[in-house]
Amino acid sequence: MADLAATRAATRLDPHRLRTDFPILSTANRFGKPLVYLDSAATSLKPLAVIEAVDGYNREYSSNIHRGIYELAERATGAYEAARAKTARLINAPEPAEIVFVRNATEAINLVAYSWGRRNIGRGDTIVLTEMEHHANLVPWQLLVQEKDGDLEFVPVSDDGLLQLDVYEVLLHLRPKLVAFTHASNMLGTINPVRHMVEMAHAAGALVLIDGAQAVPHMPVDVQELGADFYVFSGHKMLGPTGSGALWARRELLEAMPPFMAGGDMIREVHLRRSDWNEIPYKFEAGTPDIAAEIGMGAAADYLLDLGLDAVRDHERELTRYALEVLPREVPGIELYGPAAEHRGGVVSFNLPGIHPHDVAQILDRSGICIRAGHHCTMPLHERFDLAASARASFNVYTIPEEIDALAIGLREVVRVFDR
Amino acid sequence: MDDLYRDYILEHYRRPHNFGVLEAPTASYEGSNPLCGDRITMMLRLEDGVVRDVAFTGRGCAISQASASLLTDEIKGKTVEEVERMTPDDLLDLIGIEISPARLKCALLSLDTVAHALADDAAEQAEADGSASGAGSASGASSASGASSA
Numbered sequence: 001m002a003d004l005a006a007t008r009a010a011t012r013l014d015p016h017r018l019r020t021d022f023p024i025l026s027t028a029n030r031f032g033k034p035l036v037y038l039d040s041a042a043t044s045l046k047p048l049a050v051i052e053a054v055d056g057y058n059r060e061y062s063s064n065i066h067r068g069i070y071e072l073a074e075r076a077t078g079a080y081e082a083a084r085a086k087t088a089r090l091i092n093a094p095e096p097a098e099i100v101f102v103r104n105a106t107e108a109i110n111l112v113a114y115s116w117g118r119r120n121i122g123r124g125d126t127i128v129l130t131e132m133e134h135h136a137n138l139v140p141w142q143l144l145v146q147e148k149d150g151d152l153e154f155v156p157v158s159d160d161g162l163l164q165l166d167v168y169e170v171l172l173h174l175r176p177k178l179v180a181f182t183h184a185s186n187m188l189g190t191i192n193p194v195r196h197m198v199e200m201a202h203a204a205g206a207l208v209l210i211d212g213a214q215a216v217p218h219m220p221v222d223v224q225e226l227g228a229d230f231y232v233f234s235g236h237k238m239l240g241p242t243g244s245g246a247l248w249a250r251r252e253l254l255e256a257m258p259p260f261m262a263g264g265d266m267i268r269e270v271h272l273r274r275s276d277w278n279e280i281p282y283k284f285e286a287g288t289p290d291i292a293a294e295i296g297m298g299a300a301a302d303y304l305l306d307l308g309l310d311a312v313r314d315h316e317r318e319l320t321r322y323a324l325e326v327l328p329r330e331v332p333g334i335e336l337y338g339p340a341a342e343h344r345g346g347v348v349s350f351n352l353p354g355i356h357p358h359d360v361a362q363i364l365d366r367s368g369i370c371i372r373a374g375h376h377c378t379m380p381l382h383e384r385f386d387l388a389a390s391a392r393a394s395f396n397v398y399t400i401p402e403e404i405d406a407l408a409i410g411l412r413e414v415v416r417v418f419d420r
Numbered sequence: 421m422d423d424l425y426r427d428y429i430l431e432h433y434r435r436p437h438n439f440g441v442l443e444a445p446t447a448s449y450e451g452s453n454p455l456c457g458d459r460i461t462m463m464l465r466l467e468d469g470v471v472r473d474v475a476f477t478g479r480g481c482a483i484s485q486a487s488a489s490l491l492t493d494e495i496k497g498k499t500v501e502e503v504e505r506m507t508p509d510d511l512l513d514l515i516g517i518e519i520s521p522a523r524l525k526c527a528l529l530s531l532d533t534v535a536h537a538l539a540d541d542a543a544e545q546a547e548a549d550g551s552a553s554g555a556g557s558a559s560g561a562s563s564a565s566g567a568s569s570a
Contacts, residue, residue: 356481358456358526362424374456388457388479417425418482 013311015400021047021303022398033368036403041186041214041347041394042372043236046296053299054241057292064288066265080291083298084281090238090301091212091231092222093248100247100254100281101294105213106136108232108247109180111284112209113140115257116230117178123149126176128206130155130163130192131384132185135377137211141180155181157384161188161338168197172204179206183215187378187392188338189320189347191215198227207253213237217300217396218316218345220309223248235297238304239397243290244297254280261286304397312397316346319395323348323404330408331415337385346395349376352411355418357391363417364410371407424517425482432486437493442475447541451533453525458484462492462533466541469500476533481526483519488530490514495534504538506531 019025022045028034037045057079063072065080081096088096102108117140121127127141131154145152153176155168163181172179179201184191194210201208209230215221217238223231230253235244249257259266259277263286268276277283304312321341327334327350337349352360357373364371372392375382382390393407442448445463452459458480465473474492478485494514495503511531512519519527 356456356458358481358523359425359483362520362523379454388459418430420427420430 011308011311013307013315013397015315015398018047018307019398019400021049023048023051025398029365029368031366031368033366036367036369036406038393038395038399038403038407039370039372040396040399041237041376041392043242044217044239044396045398046241047239047300047303049303050240050296050299054292054296057295062292065291066282076291079295079298080289083295083301086298086301086305087246088248090221090305091216091233091248092224094224095251097280098248098251098254100249100284101289101297102232102245102247102284103243103290104234104236104245105211105232106234108230108245109137109209109211110140111247111260112230112232112249113144115260115284116253117141117144118148119258121145121148121150121177125150126153126174127151128153128155128168128171128174128176128179128201130181131157132161132163132188132190132378132381133180133182134186134211134213135379136213137180137182137209138380157188157190157381161185161190162343163190163192163197165193165197165200169200172200172206175204176201176206178209180209180211182211182213183221184218184345184347185338185378185381186214186347186394187349187376187381187390189344189349189394190339191219191343191345194228195226202227214345214347217304217312218309219313229253235293235300238297238300240297240300241290241293243293246297247284251280254284257284259283259286263287307397315397316395316399317341319399319401319404320344320346320348322401323393323395323407326404326408327411331411333415334411337387337390346399347392348394349390349392351387351390352415352418355414357389359418360391360411360414363414364407367406367410367413369403369407369410424519424523426517429482429486429515429517432489433482436476436485436489438475438489438496439477440475441477442473445475447537449533449537449540451529451536453480453484453529456481456484456526458526458529460484460488460529460533462488462530462537464534464537464541466500471495471498471500471503474534476530480529481523483515483523484526484529487511487515487527488533491530491534500538503534 024045061072061075063076065077084099085096088099153171156164158164183194198208207229210228212231212233216233231248236242266278266283266286268278333353335351361371361373374389442463446466448463450461460478463475474496476488508528
């Protein structure tokens with residue numbers, strides 16, 4: 001708890017100074033323009049601490065974990081398990097054994113749908129989701145209810161991008177077995193009132209899975225305080241390497257769940273016709289994992305905790321407020337989606353009237369500005385707002401207001417190209 | 421100046437040629453790139469193996485719509501066989517700008533949609549005739565569409 005208090009007390013974040021931690025930020029594009037990276041919701045950039053952690057494993061103690069009886073293997077196992085402890089600390093999990101390493105949030109949700117879902121969802125059972133889910137927190141449940149003849153229900157999104165909790169309350173009367181929702185929307189940026197939503201779900205007898213992919217690197221997350229049952233997130237969106245991610249679940253849930261994948265490391269004893277499972281979390285980590293990536297994810301967790309997640313949240317709230325003020329003022333006709341800065345993370349989705357987002361992104365690219373254009377894996381949410389696609393700028397700890405100014409100038413150029 | 425957004429491309433995007441609904445088309449197909457939301461409906465009037473008229477409707481990015489405008493200009497008056505022989509490279513030459521890999525699907529949607537319309541038409545003909553020659557031309561057209569989705 002002392003660590004947590006120290007985190008909370010952290011001072012303001014200095015994005016200009018910490019940008020030197022990210023080597024890629026000193027690179028330029030093919031026209032010599034410096035990188036303006038505004039696609040952090042897709043994947044984040046990596047600081048030196050993470051790059052060096054991955055490099056250190058590959059250069060100095062590359063070896064398999066949980067097996068070798070020699071120094072290198074012991075070092076690898078130690079670093080891998082230390083990364084698990086760091087990841088647990090980042091979300092204040094009660095114990096590292098409740099952290100299952102996976103490739104990303106998508107794999108974590110599939111793990112729960114396959115393992116917990118197949119055993120607990122049956123004919124006529126309901127799962128409540130929301131209209132703002134990333135496809136990763138939608139399609140695995142579609143597959144599950146198709147197989148089990150269950151039902152999906154959806155909490156609608158209001159015009160200003162908030163979940164309609166009055167409808168959520170009504171849906172809970174259906175006595176769902178599971179409620180699954182995103183902590184923060186990757187398109188609207190909406191930060192959902194997850195703690196309240198968990199309480200409501202539990203009162204209705206449902207378990208809760210929270211998709212934290214867009215929340216963990218941007219704000220303090222405490223799974224014990226939230227009271228969630230499952231919490232999933234990706235390492236690569238939190239300054240860690242691709243191929244790293246985590247599922248957190250309460251011990252008794254993990255212990256009751258059957259394995260997701262089978263193979264080495266997940267077993268205690270193997271006979272030709274039957275096997276006994278290993279203890280958690282190893283029961284869910286069949287085969288050699290992405291050791292280097294998970295070690296990198298541990299380094300990313302340390303980096304974020306050192307910055308202080310309250311400071312990170314303050315920084316990104318300020319940036320979002322600035323973007324919501326500057327873009328409509330400097331870019332006439334721009335349409336912005338999503339709620340006010342108070343209720344959203346560092347995500348701003350928009351459209352320029354009559355210009356397809358792909359064209360917007362392509363023209364910005366010449367100025368070295370990277371944004372996302374498309375449906376951001378949220379097709380139902382785009383349908384809800386009657387949009388074929390949108391453009392999205394998203395921020396992280398290294399984003400500076402000057403980059404939002406560059407975006408505004410770039411968007412004016414886009415309008416100029418199309419108006420000429 | 422952006423290479424991709426030359427004046428003539430933007431001109432075709434703003435005022436596309438052959439844009440609108442064709443009365444009584446003999447072949448038509450709605451093609452889309454669900455990932456970007458580009459959508460094109462191609463309507464063709466085929467007579468004696470010749471594209472007598474063609475029109476399209478749709479919405480999407482500048483590249484996809486300008487490509488459809490240029491392609492419809494190109495194929496009007498050509499024989500169905502000539503159109504079926506058109507390759508993605510032929511269309512890219514017609515567009516005349518360098519298309520990045522990520523935008524290839526946008527650029528080639530128009531040709532893909534025409535190929536589907538012709539393949540459907542050929543399949544219908546084959547069914548009506550009960551002949552094998554119609555089926556042969558259908559598979560030729562769909563292989564063109566397969567190549568364009570690469």
